[in-house]
Every structure is written in structure tokens, then in C-alpha cells.
Amino acid sequence: MTHETQRSTGIGRAIDILDYLNRRRSPVGIGDLARALKAPRSSIYSIVGRLAEAEILQLDRDNNVFFGRAVYLYGDAYLASQPLVRLGRDEVIRLSRETGETTQLCMLVAAKYTVAFMHPGASLFRISSEAGVLVPIPWTASGRLLLGGMSDREIEDLIPREDYVLPNGAVIDPAQFIREVRDACAGNVMETTGLSDPYTTCLASAIFDHMRMPVATICFMVPANTPDSRKQDLLQHLKQSADKVSLSLLTASRQAGIAGASDAA
Amino acid sequence: MTHETQRSTGIGRAIDILDYLNRRRSPVGIGDLARALKAPRSSIYSIVGRLAEAEILQLDRDNNVFFGRAVYLYGDAYLASQPLVRLGRDEVIRLSRETGETTQLCMLVAAKYTVAFMHPGASLFRISSEAGVLVPIPWTASGRLLLGGMSDREIEDLIPREDYVLPNGAVIDPAQFIREVRDACAGNVMETTGLSDPYTTCLASAIFDHMRMPVATICFMVPANTPDSRKQDLLQHLKQSADKVSLSLLTASRQAGIAGASDAA
DNA sequence: ACACAATGTCTCATATACAAGACAATGCAG
């Protein structure tokens, strides 16, 4: 095992750590962290130390590592700066209260699908996906809506082959997938059952930016055996909500456009 | 101007960038960012590029830098992992709805006071402090409560001299400040007027962890001319809420204690 | 039109952060 000389930068390691914690969703020992990232222990000790000092990471009393207070504050600043997330979030909470269903705000991040915000429903139906975890786009109804603005070619380039394989082993045909994208886009609603989870139906509708490009979806996660009439009703709710947010977004961007890059008073 | 050779690490620069954005609360051009941090432009370009790739930062169409989607997700993960913030936040929202007042959850971060979460009141009373910004501890009612668990010596060591100078130029006597801390601690309520802002009264009560150490406060920001009876009423609300959260926190930590370092299922 | 400032992209050297590994101190299983 000679030197293949492939050093990583501190920043690269730091990003890896944050990404790993985001996927893991629970504190890790520093040793385990180094092992998981296949990084030298000494480097991780040093980097964790520095990030902990900035409160980006936090060490509990057993020296287990997790996100620190600072990231929460940063996240809050991001939220305040993003009308999409702020408005979408409020609408998700409202919809969830109104319908009693588990409701989510979904977006694309780095060629993956992710739940930006989730509000559990009144019923005890279990939560199928956690906020922040990255999931292959073809596994989701929302994914089909979110690709609406892209050409066939762009879609093919974006999605790696392995993402077409569902958790149950079934494989989606890319051509068929693109047809579903076009379909979803046409009516701005999408319904899928049994993709990421066999007993769950996902109902979704897209939110558009000022260029009419889909930027997020609002969706319900309901049991697969929900009556069709109920599903249709929920889809109408979603579409209305999504349109409402799209509109608010439009007026928000108009205001921002006039003021230019906004500045604090 | 010869070389004084004081290089900074990438991580150090990255932390500086995040901290600066948190204080600024609006996007910055990369050039301005470098200037503000007194860092070489080329370094900042490179580091911003890498952080943007990880979506920790985001560049808008004018290449202005701000927090990216990833920090929001990380912040959400932090929130989920912290009963204090999660519970405190819910209680702030409830209190704000119930009383119509501007309500905040406050904590200490790195020897400063900060608003972890804020909910505006029904009235049009203006917001005096933004979430995430670091403020000298002596400027706030909450700060007095949050130091309750420390010795005189620890308090003196924690607070730099310049933090005793109020925005209006008045200087607080450290000994007097410590007396106020002891006072606040005794009744677990604190009221201050005209510290950070001449026309604002801050009403606060502390939340305690399982060791009975203050870890946060819930507080109202009300106009200074609010009738005293109303203030007393609000203080009772605060104390009740704070106690409720402290209790929830206690049972939460009991459960965590049994399970040890929690792990995902 | 001009001058001047700021932006984004490069190249290169050298100060230094990372990686390897040694070490003592715990922890834990049998």
C-alpha cells in the first residue's frame, strides 16, 4: 500500500462530514465518522474541532458529533431569504391541518429529490421519508413534475442509470419515465403508488417560478388503499395550493426585481 | 508592506464567510465579501465555489453569495435533534398567538445573546432584533436569566468589557449587573426597559435543563409604555410556558438517558 | 468619449494543513 497521493482539502472533508451527518440523522463518534468517510483520524479530529468551535458542529458529553446551533441559525437566515421555502412551508402546514394528511414540500438538490419540509398528518399513517434525505428522482411522483421544464436530453443526462432501479428491484424504462414526466406536466398533478414504498400513494402538484419552471412540489403521502374519490379531492387541494404559492412567488419576484439585490435597512 | 506570513485555512475562511452572511442577512458580491473579511479575492473565489457546489452557499444570477439549500436541511436536522429548540419554538408560536405579542426564544452562543426563533405579534409594534444576530449579553433581560447558573467569577470572565456599553453610550457597572443576574434568577422572571432600544420593554423567563441550569429564555418584546398590570400578566404567561418546556425537557432527557446515544431505526 | 474601478479567470511559489504514525490512556471481552 504505497502512497497514491490523493489528499483532500479541509473544506472537502468538512462538506463530507456535514453531508454524512445529514444522511445519518444522529450523532456519531469521531472514530466512526473517520471510518465512514474513509478519512484519516487525525484530520477528522482537527476539522471537527474547528467546526465545533464555530458551533457548526456540536460535541455531546460522549464526544459524539452532530450539527450545532450555528447551522440552525444559518438555516433560518436561508429560510427568510427564500420566499419559495417560506411560503411553501406555510402552505404545507395549512394543508396538513385542513386535510389531516401528511404533507410535504419537495425540491431537487444536486440531481436528487429531497423533502424540504414535512408536516405529519392527523392519522397515524407512518412517515415514509425524512426531510433532507436525498432520493433518486424516478422513485417519486414529485420527481416527474420537477423535471417538467427540461428537454428529454437534459433529463437523460441528469439521472444516473442506477437511479432507475426501485427499492424493490424493479427497473423503470427511461423512455417510459420521460413519457410520465410529460404527462405529469400537462395537468400539473401526479399520482404514483408503490414506488419508494409498496403501500403508499404519493399525490403531488408543482410550484412554478416566474419563468414558469417547476421549482418545488407540494405533495400528500396517503395509504395506497385510499378511495379514488378522496385522492381526486386531495389532488384538487394540492393544485390550488401550488398555484397560490406560484402566484405569491411571482409577485414577490416582481418586488425584488424593482428593488434589485435587496439590502437590509 | 512585506510578508507577515499569516495564512488562513480554507475552513477558517469558510467559517468566516458563514458568520459574515449570518450577520449581514442579505446576499453579497464576492468582491465585497473578500473586502469585508480582509481576505484575498482569489481565495474567496475558490472557497465560495466549493461551498456553492455543495449547496452550502448559493449564487444568484448576479453572482451574489448567500446561504444555500443545504444549510436549511442541516438546520432542520439540528432542530429535530434538539428537544429544547423544537419544544421552545412551538411554545413561542403558541404564546404569540395567545397574547398577540412579539415572542422570542433566546439562547447564548459563544458568549453572546442570540434570538433562536422569533414570532411577530399581532400588533404593528416593530421587530427590534433579528434571529441569529449576536448581541452583547448585558443588553438584554434574557441575558441576565441565562447567566443564573454561573459564579460571579465565571460571569466576569465571560463578558468582555466593551459589552457593558449600551448602544446609547451608557455603561453598566459589572457589579450591578451581577446583582441583576441574581435578582432575575431568584424569581425566574426579568423585566428590562430601554437597554438595546429606548422604547422597548423586554419580559423574559428561563427554561432549565435537567441539571437546573438555564439554557434558554422565552421572552416578549413590548412597547415600554405597556401598562404594568399587562406586563405582570405577560410575565406570568412566560413563567408558565418556560416551566412547561423545562418539564418536557426533563422527561425527554430521561428517555434519552435510558436509550443512551440514540440511533436511527 | 474617456478614465477608473470592479469582476472573473489564470499562473506560480511557498507557507502550511493534511496524513501517517507513534504513544499513553481507557474500555471491554473472555
Next chain:
DNA sequence: CTGCATTGTCTTGTATATGAGACATTGTGT
């Protein structure tokens, strides 16, 4: 107890990221 694994701390050499600066573009004011 003994043996083996893990943790946290430290030291040291060298691969390389940072910082200085040059450059072509683009913006801005007069």
C-alpha cells in the same frame, strides 16, 4: 488478570491550497 480495540493527543514530512498578482472584460461615472 490478559489481550486487543478504541480513543484522544502529539509530532513530523511533504503534497498542495492559499495568496499575490497579472490579465482580459465588463461596468460606471463624468
